[in-house]
Amino acid sequence: MSNQVESGARRVKVAYLTNAYPSVSHTFIRRELVELERQLGEVARFSIRRTPYALVDPEDAKENDKTFHVLAQPPARWARALVRTGLRKPLATARGLLTAIRLGVNSQRGLARHAAYFGEALLLLDEMRERGIEHVHVHFGTNPAAVAQIVCSMGGPSYSFTVHGPDEFDAPLGLSLGSKIAASAFVVAISDYCAAQLRRWTAPEHWDKIRVVHCTVGPEFFEEARPIDPASRALVCVGRLSAQKGHLLLVEGFADAVRRGADAELVLVGDGELRADIERAAEQLGVRNRVRITGWCGGAQVRAELLAGRALVLPSFAEGLPMVIMEAFALGRPVLSTYVAGIPELVVPGKNGWLVPAGSRPAIADAILEIMRTPVADLERMAEHGRDLVRARHYTPTETAKLAQHIRDTRPKPP
Template identity: 50%
Template sequence: MKLAYIVNTYPRPSHSFIRREIRALEAAGHEVQRLAMRADAAPLVDPDDRAEAARTFRVLDQGPVALGAALLRAGLRHPLRMARALRLAWACGRAGRGGVPGTGGPLRHLIYLAEAAVVAGRIGGADHIHAHFGTNSATVAMLAGVLSGIPYSFTVHGPEEFDAPRALALGLKARQAAFTVAISSFGRSQLMRWTDAADWPRLHVVPCGIEPLRFAKPAPLPPGTGRLVAIGRFSEQKGMLLLVQALALAAPRAPDLHLTLVGDGELRGAIEAEIARHALADRVHLTGWLDEAGVRAELAAAHALVLPSFAEGLPMVVMEAMAAGRPVLATAIAGVPELVVPGQTGWLLPAGDADALADGMVALAATPPDRLAAMGDAGRARVLARHDITASAAALAALFARSDG
């Protein structure tokens, strides 16, 4: 099949799961055209991301004149399709309340319609349009589908979509789609809240996946105890500030605890200030963004991954840690309990509770190495059986083919 993939910002360090999905589809013989509204403002450190950037068409790079011309051409060629697309854009615009990417009033949705016209003009011959995230990328995919007559679908990840489901018109987008994908059962349950029961059969769970060949036999656990790694964007939803506070609470009870923070973001300054306030500079190391090889190296150097998030979808970092044979200490939110089994592959803790997080870190540091290794082995077996990207891509391709038929 010929597929058109639409993402708002692509590629970016936190979206490696999209790259893996595209790569698996191409390995299965499908042709995938990459379209993004814009490039990531942050520099790309991973060579695979830089290669993806070279293959991605960026709509907003074309400039306002090109967007206006594409809108005019689409209206002249298919006036009835344009009328329907205008009605949908207006409906989405009325639902939008602003404050979340992909929301906004009717004027902003006219811009999305112009973006969709550019997309529709680029994807002639495509069998299916698929968007990642239920924000403006799904809006553009829906409108491009109307203008081109090509069926569309989208994958909802969370948590952003579930923060503003009405403003994002999730129910309307799902009703217009050939099908909608959630990456976890939890995600599907949230979609069911905002869609009609008649649309539920077209809500499918297709989890994100890892590339097993990139996770060969895990490295043995490092010497000592209590080396933790946390990986993610330094944003409010990831809970990194709380993690530093919890480490300060745990440190007197577990002298060997050490934390490596992999990532970056708008809260870096606040995190650095919190580290200094608690005099934890000798216990916390910030690496910045790393490529996939660097992430795997940090996992190999750790005894466990810690995920202190307040909101998530189905975290890829948890899958990667499990594939690397490392147990996981995580908050029991969203799709995380579908990955982590307490007592078998790690620990689940209440979100937003620094004391509970500290207790979990102390318990992990006190766990014998052979027990940690056994938990890591169990996690690896679980993720390889349930989250192989080849299987997930095959499931998606089957849905694409069914919608085309």
């Protein structure tokens, strides 16, 4: 596989579609997209909506200017799509509407929401035809994949999509995951665990569409790696402050460890709906002066917080395979996480980190105490093991080259 833009043979015109792009929590999509563009040529950016979060990273701001946001388009653009694509091609439009109805009947979101997806698909189909798009790659198997399936059913470009979890695994029937896979050119799983879950919800004749392509970290993480400061007492957790990430239990386990003698600080990098609850819990547990919440950060600040820490802690209840684990290893920090989804494929207890049962407050406290008591030289050796794994499995050019080849393979074979 070449890592250079194709020459000679005609290139496939590719687009990316996501629910909200760019977004503070989706820098891995930007990284993959930019590398794919380097390998395949220009990639069009499409997003259903704008992110609700402030774009604190300058690179995200640049991406925002390049992105076609469906719900931000003026009424005149919707009207043009309705006339050019909806009314002039009634049979194709009927197929799209029928696809939306079939998806909506099985979905918890209902027919009304899928009628909206049908409208979004009409606009996207019109815009993609105007740009000559031949294949669309979607991130997440939720509503953007439904929209891509409706577009395809109306004679639009073929599509593929990446499944991350855990949202897709929480409602595979309601999301019509099997139908989306069957209608796709291929589907990407980010881990072997993810691929196994996809096989649960699609017929065996479609298993050959499932391809494992890992998410990746950029070279800046390896380049900025530095030794752990022996004086560091910081344990760093990166992620949206939401129920599935386990922050409240982390604060409880952290407080237990402090009461048992751990001289540590907990840094929560991110923001979200549980911030007030977390702050209240830290106050009630007597560790508010040891818990710091940064709010949303750009990529450079996230890396700075990880580098200032002793280890990454991520006690998630549900996951796919968190990007921040790869980032922490690349920067030279060991990881404490849970036996959830694809995490054990990367975090190996005793080798590069600690794994605890999800939901176990005592296990979190025990692991925190062990991290704080482990000599820095041993932490460095663990981090090196993790860095080697990330370099082998999650290197951006090589993993993106796999995706690029899968996309190339969607082109019709010459007679």
